Amino acid sequence: xxxxxxxxxxxxxxxxxxxxxxxxxxxxxxxxxxxxxxxxxxxxxxxxxxxxxxxxxxxxxxxxxxxxxxxxxxxxxxxxxxxxxxxxxxxxxxxxxxxxxxxxxxxxxxxxxxxxxxxxxxxxxxxxxxxxxxxxxxxxxxxxxxxxxxxxxxxxxxxxxxxxxxxxxxxxxxxxxxxxxxxxxxxxxxxxxxxxxxxxxxxxxxxxxxxxxxxxxxxxxxxxxxxxxxxxxxxxxx
Amino acid sequence: xxxxxxxxxxxxxxxxxxxxxxxxxxxxxxxxxxxxxxxxxxxxxxxxxxxxxxxxxxxxxxxxxxxxxxxxxxxxxxxxxxxxxxxxxxxxxxxxxxxxxxxxxxxxxxxxxxxxxxxxxxxxxxxxxxxxxxxxxxxxxxxxxxxxxxxxxxxxxxxxxxxxxxxxxxxxxxxxxxxxxxxxxxxxxxxxxxxxxxxxxxxxxxxxxxxxxxxxxxxxxxxxxxxxxxxxxxxxxxxxxxxxxxxxxxxxxxxxxxxxxxxxxxxxxxxxxxxxxxxxxxxxxxxxxxxxxxxxxxxxxxxxxxxxxxxxxxxxxxxxxxxxxxxxxxxxxxxxxxxxxxxxxxxxxxxxxxxxxxxxxxxxxxxxxxxxxxxxxxxxxxxxxxxxxxxxxxxxxxxxxxxxxxxxxxxxxxxxxxxxxxxxxxxxxxxxxxxxxxxxxxxxxxxxxxxxxxxxxxxxxxxxxxxxxxxxxxxxxxxxxx
Numbered sequence: 001x002x003x004x005x006x007x008x009x010x011x012x013x014x015x016x017x018x019x020x021x022x023x024x025x026x027x028x029x030x031x032x033x034x035x036x037x038x039x040x041x042x043x044x045x046x047x048x049x050x051x052x053x054x055x056x057x058x059x060x061x062x063x064x065x066x067x068x069x070x071x072x073x074x075x076x077x078x079x080x081x082x083x084x085x086x087x088x089x090x091x092x093x094x095x096x097x098x099x100x101x102x103x104x105x106x107x108x109x110x111x112x113x114x115x116x117x118x119x120x121x122x123x124x125x126x127x128x129x130x131x132x133x134x135x136x137x138x139x140x141x142x143x144x145x146x147x148x149x150x151x152x153x154x155x156x157x158x159x160x161x162x163x164x165x166x167x168x169x170x171x172x173x174x175x176x177x178x179x180x181x182x183x184x185x186x187x188x189x190x191x192x193x194x195x196x197x198x199x200x201x202x203x204x205x206x207x208x209x210x211x212x213x214x215x216x217x218x219x220x221x222x223x224x225x226x227x228x229x230x231x232x233x234x235x236x237x238x
Numbered sequence: 239x240x241x242x243x244x245x246x247x248x249x250x251x252x253x254x255x256x257x258x259x260x261x262x263x264x265x266x267x268x269x270x271x272x273x274x275x276x277x278x279x280x281x282x283x284x285x286x287x288x289x290x291x292x293x294x295x296x297x298x299x300x301x302x303x304x305x306x307x308x309x310x311x312x313x314x315x316x317x318x319x320x321x322x323x324x325x326x327x328x329x330x331x332x333x334x335x336x337x338x339x340x341x342x343x344x345x346x347x348x349x350x351x352x353x354x355x356x357x358x359x360x361x362x363x364x365x366x367x368x369x370x371x372x373x374x375x376x377x378x379x380x381x382x383x384x385x386x387x388x389x390x391x392x393x394x395x396x397x398x399x400x401x402x403x404x405x406x407x408x409x410x411x412x413x414x415x416x417x418x419x420x421x422x423x424x425x426x427x428x429x430x431x432x433x434x435x436x437x438x439x440x441x442x443x444x445x446x447x448x449x450x451x452x453x454x455x456x457x458x459x460x461x462x463x464x465x466x467x468x469x470x471x472x473x474x475x476x477x478x479x480x481x482x483x484x485x486x487x488x489x490x491x492x493x494x495x496x497x498x499x500x501x502x503x504x505x506x507x508x509x510x511x512x513x514x515x516x517x518x519x520x521x522x523x524x525x526x527x528x529x530x531x532x533x534x535x536x537x538x539x540x541x542x543x544x545x546x547x548x549x550x551x552x553x554x555x556x557x558x559x560x561x562x563x564x565x566x567x568x569x570x571x572x573x574x575x576x577x578x579x580x581x582x583x584x585x586x587x588x589x590x591x592x593x594x595x596x597x598x599x600x601x602x603x604x605x606x607x608x609x610x611x612x613x614x615x616x617x618x619x620x621x622x623x624x625x626x627x628x629x630x631x632x633x634x635x636x637x638x639x640x641x642x643x644x645x646x647x648x649x650x651x652x653x654x655x656x657x658x659x660x661x662x663x664x665x666x667x668x669x670x671x672x673x674x675x676x677x678x679x680x681x682x683x684x685x686x687x688x689x690x691x692x693x694x695x696x697x698x699x700x701x702x703x704x705x706x707x708x709x710x711x712x713x714x715x716x717x718x719x720x
Binding site: 136 | 279280281283286288289291292293294296297355356357358359360361385388389394395396401404405408409412416421422423424427429430431432433434435436437438439440441443476477480484487488489490491492494495497498500501502503504507510511514573576577578579581582644648649650651655656657661662665666669672
C-alpha cells in the first residue's frame, strides 16, 4: 500500500515525535522571526515617547482590571473607523507597549486615540459611574479605583525593567520615578479641583488618577487633534 | 507458558483517570458558572460588584473552561486510552499523582490570582510568571509520563489517537514557553519581553494554536479513540487519518495572524494567515468526514445512543465552525466580524458544540467503566444532550445576530458620508441579545449540573475496587491495524 512507509513511522516514536515537532515549528519560524527585521515595527514614530512613571502605573492598572477585554486599542484603516476614532494605528506607536493592548472585542469603543478627547473631569465622573454620563452604557463602575491609593513601591523597579527590555529611560527618569509620579498626580488633582471637582486627599493620589493619566496619553504620539484634521472633528462629534 | 502469560499481565492505573474525570467536571461547572456570571454582567452592569467585574471575571471563565474542564477531560481520556493502546500501565504512578494534584493546584491558584488582578493580559495566557513556571513543570510531568508509557509499549504500532496527543504535548510546550517569556518586576508582576506588534504577533500565534492544540487536536484524539469504541467499528480510513493529522498540525500553525487582520502587523503576515486559514478547511473537514464515515452502517444507533448523538452533533459543530473560521479570516468578512459578538458566537459554537459535547461523550463513556456499573440514568444522559444542544443554539444565534448588527452599525453612513450611528447606539441595539445569551448559558449549564448529579449517583452505586487488567497479548499486535 502507498502508505506503507507511514506504517513503519508509526512504530518509531522518536522519529515520529521529531517530525511532528518540525511540522509545527516551521509556521512559527516564518511568521515570527522576519518581522523583527522590518524597521517600522521596532522603531518608534518621532513623536512617540515612553510612558511617564505615572502613565506606566496607570497602564498597569488598566491591564490589571482587564479593560482590554472590552476596549480595543487598534484603529483599522477604514474611513468609518478613522471618522469615528481618528487616524488608523501604526506599528511605530506601540513599541513601548508591554503587553500590547490591541484587544479582540469592542464591547466598548476603541481607545487607541482617546487621549485628549475628553477633559480629566469627564474621565473622573465616567470611572465613578459610567451611567452618570451615558445611561445606556454597560461598563462597570470603577469608583473603587478612585478611593484606592496608588502603590508606588515598585515604580522605580518597573522603569528599570522596562529599560532593560529596551525602553530608553535615562538615569534621571529612573532615579526620579516616584517623585515624577507624585508630581503628575498632584498636577492632575489640582487641575480637577480648580475645575470645581471635589477630590479627597486619597482621591488625589489614587489609582483612578493614574488610569486617567494613561488614558490621556493614548494615541497622542502623533499630533492629530491640534492639526484640526477633518477626521479629528468628526471623531469628536461621535 | 501460563507463567509467562501471568508475568506479562498488566494492571492499568485507573485511579488517575478517575481523579481527572471528577475534577474536570468540577472545574467545568465552576468555569461555566463564572461564564454565566460574565454574561449577566454584560446584560446588567449593576451585577459588577466592585473589583469582581467583567474585566476580571472573563479571564477566570476562559482559563477555567479551557485549562480546567477541557484539559481535565483530555488528561482523563488520554491516560485511559494510552494504557490500552500500549497495553502497559502508566510509565510512573508517582508522576500521574503529581500531575493530577499539581494541575488542580494550578487551576485553583489561577482562579484566585486572576480574581486578585494578577494578570499578564494576553488572552488564554493571563497567568503571571510563578504560575507559568508551575504550568511548565506540570506539562513536562505529563509529557514524560505519556511519552514514557508509549516508549515501553507492548504494541508495535502507535494508534492515530496517540499521534494527536503526542503532537499536543510537544506543540503546547513550544507555544506556552515562547509566548510567556517575561521579565519579573515582583512576585506578582512582569513585563513581556516582546512589545507592540511583535507581542501581538506571538500572542496570536499562541492564542490561535491554544484553540488548535488544546481545543482541537487533542479533542480529535478523543474522537479517534472513543468514537470507534462506542460505535464498535474501526475508524473509516487510516489513509485519511494520516492525511488529516499531518496537514492539520502543519497548517494550523500559520493561521494565527487572522486575529490581527487590518492591524499594524506587516501586511504579508496577515495575508499568510488568511491563506493558511482557508487551507485549514480541508484537513478539518477531512477529520470530520473520517469521524462521520466511521458511523457507516451504524447510523440507526444514533437515534437511540445518547453518546453517539453527542459525538455526531459535536462533529457537526466542528464542521460548521471550521467552515465559519476560514470565512471570518477573509479580509472582507473580517472587516465586518472582527471586534463584534460574531467572534464570541464562533468561539462558542466550537467550544460548546464541538469541544464540550465530545468531552461529555468521552466522560459518559469513561464513568461506567471506571466505576464498574451502568450510568445511574440513561434518560438523564439523553436529557443532557438535548439541553446542551438547545443551550448552544440559544447562545450562539443571538451572538451571530448581534455581531452582524453591530458590525453593520459601525460602518453605516448617512448619504453625506457621515457616520449613521454613535457607538452607544450599537451597544443599546444588541442589549436584547446580551439577555438572550444569559438564557442560553443558563440552559447549557443546567445540562452540566444534570451530568454532575448523574455521575455522582453512578459513582455512589459503583465501585472503584475492581482492577482493570490488560488483555493478554495476542500473537500478532492488533492495535493500529485498523
